[in-house]
Amino acid sequence: MKLAVLGVGLVGGSIGLAAKARGLGSEVAGFDPDDATLDRALELGALDVAASGVADAVSGADLVFCAAPVNSLPGLVAEALAATDDGTGVSDVGSTKLGIAEAVAGLEAASRFIGGHPLAGAETAGVEHSRPDLFEGARWFLTPTERSEGVIFDRLHNFVADLGARPQAIDAAEHDRAMATISHLPHVLANVLASRAADTLAAGERRPEVGRSFRDTTRVAGANPSIWGDIFAANAGAIADEVDAVIEKLEQASSTLRAGDAGQLSAWQSAAAADRHALLDVGHPGGELFELRLGVENRPGVVAEIALALGRAGVNIEDMSLAPSSEQRSGAISLWIAGPEEAVRAGAIVSELGHSVSTVSGGS
Amino acid sequence: MKLAVLGVGLVGGSIGLAAKARGLGSEVAGFDPDDATLDRALELGALDVAASGVADAVSGADLVFCAAPVNSLPGLVAEALAATDDGTGVSDVGSTKLGIAEAVAGLEAASRFIGGHPLAGAETAGVEHSRPDLFEGARWFLTPTERSEGVIFDRLHNFVADLGARPQAIDAAEHDRAMATISHLPHVLANVLASRAADTLAAGERRPEVGRSFRDTTRVAGANPSIWGDIFAANAGAIADEVDAVIEKLEQASSTLRAGDAGQLSAWQSAAAADRHALLDVGHPGGELFELRLGVENRPGVVAEIALALGRAGVNIEDMSLAPSSEQRSGAISLWIAGPEEAVRAGAIVSELGHSVSTVSGGS
Numbered sequence: 001m002k003l004a005v006l007g008v009g010l011v012g013g014s015i016g017l018a019a020k021a022r023g024l025g026s027e028v029a030g031f032d033p034d035d036a037t038l039d040r041a042l043e044l045g046a047l048d049v050a051a052s053g054v055a056d057a058v059s060g061a062d063l064v065f066c067a068a069p070v071n072s073l074p075g076l077v078a079e080a081l082a083a084t085d086d087g088t089g090v091s092d093v094g095s096t097k098l099g100i101a102e103a104v105a106g107l108e109a110a111s112r113f114i115g116g117h118p119l120a121g122a123e124t125a126g127v128e129h130s131r132p133d134l135f136e137g138a139r140w141f142l143t144p145t146e147r148s149e150g151v152i153f154d155r156l157h158n159f160v161a162d163l164g165a166r167p168q169a170i171d172a173a174e175h176d177r178a179m180a181t182i183s184h185l186p187h188v189l190a191n192v193l194a195s196r197a198a199d200t201l202a203a204g205e206r207r208p209e210v211g212r213s214f215r216d217t218t219r220v221a222g223a224n225p226s227i228w229g230d231i232f233a234a235n236a237g238a239i240a241d242e243v244d245a246v247i248e249k250l251e252q253a254s255s256t257l258r259a260g261d262a263g264q265l266s267a268w269q270s271a272a273a274a275d276r277h278a279l280l281d282v283g284h285p286g287g288e289l290f291e292l293r294l295g296v297e298n299r300p301g302v303v304a305e306i307a308l309a310l311g312r313a314g315v316n317i318e319d320m321s322l323a324p325s326s327e328q329r330s331g332a333i334s335l336w337i338a339g340p341e342e343a344v345r346a347g348a349i350v351s352e353l354g355h356s357v358s359t360v361s362g363g364s
Numbered sequence: 365m366k367l368a369v370l371g372v373g374l375v376g377g378s379i380g381l382a383a384k385a386r387g388l389g390s391e392v393a394g395f396d397p398d399d400a401t402l403d404r405a406l407e408l409g410a411l412d413v414a415a416s417g418v419a420d421a422v423s424g425a426d427l428v429f430c431a432a433p434v435n436s437l438p439g440l441v442a443e444a445l446a447a448t449d450d451g452t453g454v455s456d457v458g459s460t461k462l463g464i465a466e467a468v469a470g471l472e473a474a475s476r477f478i479g480g481h482p483l484a485g486a487e488t489a490g491v492e493h494s495r496p497d498l499f500e501g502a503r504w505f506l507t508p509t510e511r512s513e514g515v516i517f518d519r520l521h522n523f524v525a526d527l528g529a530r531p532q533a534i535d536a537a538e539h540d541r542a543m544a545t546i547s548h549l550p551h552v553l554a555n556v557l558a559s560r561a562a563d564t565l566a567a568g569e570r571r572p573e574v575g576r577s578f579r580d581t582t583r584v585a586g587a588n589p590s591i592w593g594d595i596f597a598a599n600a601g602a603i604a605d606e607v608d609a610v611i612e613k614l615e616q617a618s619s620t621l622r623a624g625d626a627g628q629l630s631a632w633q634s635a636a637a638a639d640r641h642a643l644l645d646v647g648h649p650g651g652e653l654f655e656l657r658l659g660v661e662n663r664p665g666v667v668a669e670i671a672l673a674l675g676r677a678g679v680n681i682e683d684m685s686l687a688p689s690s691e692q693r694s695g696a697i698s699l700w701i702a703g704p705e706e707a708v709r710a711g712a713i714v715s716e717l718g719h720s721v722s723t724v725s726g727g728s
Binding site for chain 1: 623
């Protein structure tokens with residue numbers, strides 16, 4: 001498989017290193033507008049070829065990863081699609097997905113683009129910090145649409161899994177709302193807490209040192225200002241909605257505090273413990289792999305439809321394989337799901353979508 | 365020195381273990397209303413004597429530590445003061461200080477009580493978790509008032525330092541405001557974030573697992589509901605003020621987000637980074653110890669006045685020694701301060717209060 005990486009920072013460089021460490025790419029070509037970055041990526045072994053431009057890098061690639069800052073992604077994806085033909089899938093690694101999906105939707109080659117977002121590496125930057133194990137065990141969201149080509153989703157999904165990540169299909173708008181809550185909102189609250197503490201404590205002569213609760217709660221305050229300025233801007237509406245919801249909750253908290261009832265405050269604390277526990281419990285299935293063989297109509301969007309339905313239900317697709325029939329009107333899809341309960345759930349979900357399912361026990 | 369510990373949970377038990385490990389107490393007596401707790405404390409070696417009641421425990425003690433839940437402290441401190449005479453100092457370890465200070469102020473023996481608050485162990489509870497090194501390097505706030513007896517402050521300050529903690533004098537009201545910002549507010553924000561994420565994500569079928577930023581920012585969410593219910597109630601007004609200030613900041617953040625200017629958002633992020641950095645830098649002086657010898661009038665409140673002035677300026681008193689003169693109208697106080705710059709600052713502050721100061725280089 002031939003890979004191209006456009007933008008060779010921490011994530012782009014790590015894709016190259018991981019693909020090479022795992023023997024996934026016969027050639028990794030890359031381009032970066034910064035010559036020094038490109039040279040360093042070659043030296044570090046993240047790339048085989050330093051290309052002279054986007055068209056040069058993507059020529060003949062099976063998969064192209066656009067790994068530039070969020071605000072330059074629409075132009076870069078369009079350029080990569082324009083410079084490639086039917087055989088090439090294009091993805092990105094931006095941390096918001098609706099903007100890029102809308103920007104690409106109008107392009108003729110939109111069916112070859114599937115957005116992506118690995119949950120890794122948002123706190124540091126630069127090709128210097130690239131590592132082959134950056135994606136090990138990390139969630140990697142993919143945002144196929146009904147126009148996405150099944151064969152490209154299949155290739156991208158399996159490549160991401162082969163990098164060591166755990167791919168999950170999700171609707172782009174839903175992704176951005178979920179990230180607003182569980183990733184962007186913590187950054188906003190950390191910033192505001194740091195700012196409030198600086199206000200109060202810097203005003204007097206004395207500033208008591210801070211304890212562990214403050215350190216942990218503000219750990220992400222001020223992380224990487226240029227990257228986070230772009231992330232906030234790209235998902236501004238969804239984050240502002242979350243901030244408004246938190247303001248409402250804080251107004252309730254302020255009233256509860258002023259009422260000063262220790263029992264009520266203790267109950268509030270217990271509810272928070274239960275909330276956090278439930279959230280941290282999510283997403284750790286496992287166990288034996290089961291193969292689900294699906295008979296499907298060979299029509300556009302069928303793979304995305306299945307992947308999104310399973311993603312919505314929280315079912316993880318550990319591996320995937322497509323086998324179009326010779327007459328091209330129907331085909332078979334194999335999905336590997338970890339754990340018997342999850343496999344049964346997956347079978348039910350896929351059946352409800354109208355596909356035939358048979359289960360083959362045993363791993364891929 | 366004879367010690368008494370009233371309430372033998374994590375903090376009370378750890379005071380006993382640390383005092384015995386460091387050879388500070390000839391006898392550690394303790395009382396707890398729960399018999400099983402008291403037995404376990406004996407077994408663990410946190411106490412030498414399991415007393416039959418408060419009066420039995422405190423009889424003849426040099427220092428008494430009240431380490432019960434915040435809402436039972438006023439009664440317990442009053443009982444300990446009533447059961448002891450002039451030779452006994454009484455302190456507590458509650459995480460808020462104004463309430464107890466006001467409750468004790470009306471008592472005749474108030475001059476023998478000095479509030480305290482070690483920044484350690486707020487997240488677990490129970491004598492089972494006691495450790496002799498719980499206070500190692502931890503800040504331990506002391507809240508003397510102008511009525512506090514100098515000899516008791518001196519004894520308490522040095523005992524706390526000998527436990528391995530770093531004592532700092534602070535006004536009770538100021539302590540509670542500072543804690544509201546740097547300790548209680550992080551807990552409120554962590555609770556609200558966990559609650560908001562549970563709302564949004566539990567509503568749908570799919571709940572994406574959360575990443576590291578969410579984990580860190582919510583780490584203290586729901587910590588120990590019964591202890592924290594009391595802490596919130598005891599400092600409710602100050603915490604609610606902080607919450608209101610944060611609401612204002614979040615309203616600004618929401619507007620900035622909706623304006624969607626990446627440059628402005630990036631600048632906001634940079635300011636948060638600077639705020640956090642400044643806060644985490646506080647409180648880590650060090651270096652050679654300098655002895656400051658102070659000539660002081662022997663009047664009530666003079667020790668508290670000096671300790672509070674240095675505390676306000678962020679100067680750490682590493683060690684302290686009182687030497688009243690034979691005629692009892694004046695006396696000498698030696699303070700040990702780490703680092704030449706800090707020692708010079710301390711000298712200036714004490715001079716401004718009208719005391720004579722001479723500096724003797726070299727440690728205690």
